[in-house]
Amino acid sequence: MNQATSPSDSGRPLNILSIQSWVAYGHVGNASAVFPLQRLGAEVWAVNTVQFSNHTGYGAWRGSVFGAELIQELVEGIAERGALPRCDAVLSGYMGAAGIGEAILDATARVKAANPDAMYCCDPVIGDVGRGIFVRPGIPEFMRDRAIPAADIITPNQFELEWMAGTSVTTLGQAKAAVAALQARGPRCVLVTSLRVDDTPADAMDLLAADGGQFWRVRTPLLPVNVNGAGDAIAALFLFHRLRWGQASVALSAAASSIYGLLRRTAEAGSREILTVAAQEEFVTPSRVFRAEAC
Ligand SMILES: Nc1ncnc2c1ncn2[C@@H]1O[C@H](COP(=O)(O)OP(=O)(O)O)[C@@H](O)[C@H]1O
Ligand SMILES: Cc1ncc(COP(=O)(O)O)c(C=O)c1O
Ligand SMILES: [Mg+2]
Numbered sequence: 642m643n644q645a646t647s648p649s650d651s652g653r654p655l656n657i658l659s660i661q662s663w664v665a666y667g668h669v670g671n672a673s674a675v676f677p678l679q680r681l682g683a684e685v686w687a688v689n690t691v692q693f694s695n696h697t698g699y700g701a702w703r704g705s706v707f708g709a710e711l712i713q714e715l716v717e718g719i720a721e722r723g724a725l726p727r728c729d730a731v732l733s734g735y736m737g738a739a740g741i742g743e744a745i746l747d748a749t750a751r752v753k754a755a756n757p758d759a760m761y762c763c764d765p766v767i768g769d770v771g772r773g774i775f776v777r778p779g780i781p782e783f784m785r786d787r788a789i790p791a792a793d794i795i796t797p798n799q800f801e802l803e804w805m806a807g808t809s810v811t812t813l814g815q816a817k818a819a820v821a822a823l824q825a826r827g828p829r830c831v832l833v834t835s836l837r838v839d840d841t842p843a844d845a846m847d848l849l850a851a852d853g854g855q856f857w858r859v860r861t862p863l864l865p866v867n868v869n870g871a872g873d874a875i876a877a878l879f880l881f882h883r884l885r886w887g888q889a890s891v892a893l894s895a896a897a898s899s900i901y902g903l904l905r906r907t908a909e910a911g912s913r914e915i916l917t918v919a920a921q922e923e924f925v926t927p928s929r930v931f932r933a934e935a936c
Contacts, residue, residue, distance in 0.1 A: 655683045655884055656727050658719070658752060660712060660745050661734035661764075661873065663689035665704075667914040669696040670735050673870035674877035676917055677899070677924045681881055686728070688715045688748075691737040697775060698869040706737035712744035716751065725755035732880055733788070734764040734873050739779040746791050760884065763792035763828075764876035770800045770835070781805075790827040794883060796876040797823075798834045813838050813849075813858075813936065820851045829853060830889055832879050832896075834872055848897050850879075850933065852889035857933040859897040866908045870915050875900045878924070890933040898927035905929075 657678055662670030675685045690712065693704035719725065731749045736742045749761045765784040768774040774781055785805045789795060803810050806819035816838060820831045829852060836847040841860070848859045875896050882892035902923030907916045922928075 655729045655881065656686065656724070657683050657730050657732055657877075657880070658686045658688065658716075658728050658748065659732045659734075659877070660688045660690060660748065661732070662691045662693065662737065663687075664693050664695050666695045667870070668874075668917040669698075669870035670873055673873040673915065673917060674732065674734070676921070677874055678877050678881055680921050680924045681878075683881055686719055686724070688712055690735060690741050696869045698772075707741070709738070709740040709744040712741055713747065716744075716748040720751060720755075725752050728752045728756055728759055729884055730760045730762055730880055732762045732764070732877060734876065735766040736776070736780055736783070738777055739783040742780070742783045742788060746787060749791060760793040760880070761791060762794040762796065762876065762880040763788045764796045764873065765789065765801050765805065766872070767797075767801045767804055769798060773800075774804075789823060792828045794830040794832070794880060795823065795828045796832040796834060796872070796879060798872060799836050802833050810836075811839055813840065816849055817851070817856055817936075820849065820856075824851060830883065832876070832889075832893065834875055848893060849936070850889045850893040855889075856936050857890045857893055858936040859893055859931045859933050861897060861901045861931055864901075864904050864908045866904050868904065868907060868913070868915050870917075871900055871904060874903065874915070874917070890935075893933040894931060895927070897933075898930045899923050901929060901931065902927045 664672045671687045678685045691706045693702045695702050733745045752759045767781045806822045810816045831851045833849040845860050846863045850857045878896035879892050882895040903920045906920040
């Protein structure tokens, strides 16, 4: 994609404060989001909420959850550099503990005070279909009751959409109603990932985006992979393209196409971890482009 001709190109890179988990091995959280953003030309101010050896999907991991004070301290240090007025967005993901969530909301408030145009994109990491809730007690409620009202953009998967809206979703109409219910609580823009409804073919997967009162859908083939970290990468890419192009439909198509390419390469390699580095060209020039259709 030619960034030089993008509508919101101000001649400087986007600056994104990304507050998420870190893993030493593999790619979830910041270890999934930072490199694609950098590969697209964004500056990422990465603050880590935890440092684990590997993602929790393995069932075993080592490492620590960081305290809310560390997050606050790092944001304070960035503020002391005078950088917050140049921050275009805050991106948050896996939080580790609800106290960290409050520190993220503080950071967002500070950024917005310094730059009223800045956006907060919250990936409400709670759980997944099949796996159920995989975060600590208190975090699902924090996402629903505290983070969602503060966010401009949210990127739930279907499980997280259903949990936060308090409804089950089996049709596109129900998905749109659940999205609208969340929009009524704050965020203007919503991306629903891994959506499977009654008209989704067995060999396909849908994504649904909403901005204001409009909805768009992208449908891609279902790939034989079950990986972690794709949600973190797609949230980062959707935010980047929404900031860059100002349109959710363009952001949906770009983000979905890049992630499909990344996961196609991951499936071909039979890898348990997403090929964030080896498939990096997919972030810039997706090998197959999926168009977003109004729905
Ligand atoms: N098996 C798959 N086949 C095709 N696309 C997939 C597959 N798994 C994930 N994706 C893509 O990655 C996106 C994000 O993955 P998802 O599993 O929804 O995130 P999360 O890990 O947050 O639940 C999906 O919307 C879809 O576009
Ligand atoms: C440490 C950590 N961060 C983030 C995630 C979220 O990953 P995903 O993008 O699959 O939702 C997980 C999921 O297992 C995790 O263990
Ligand atoms: Mg996720």
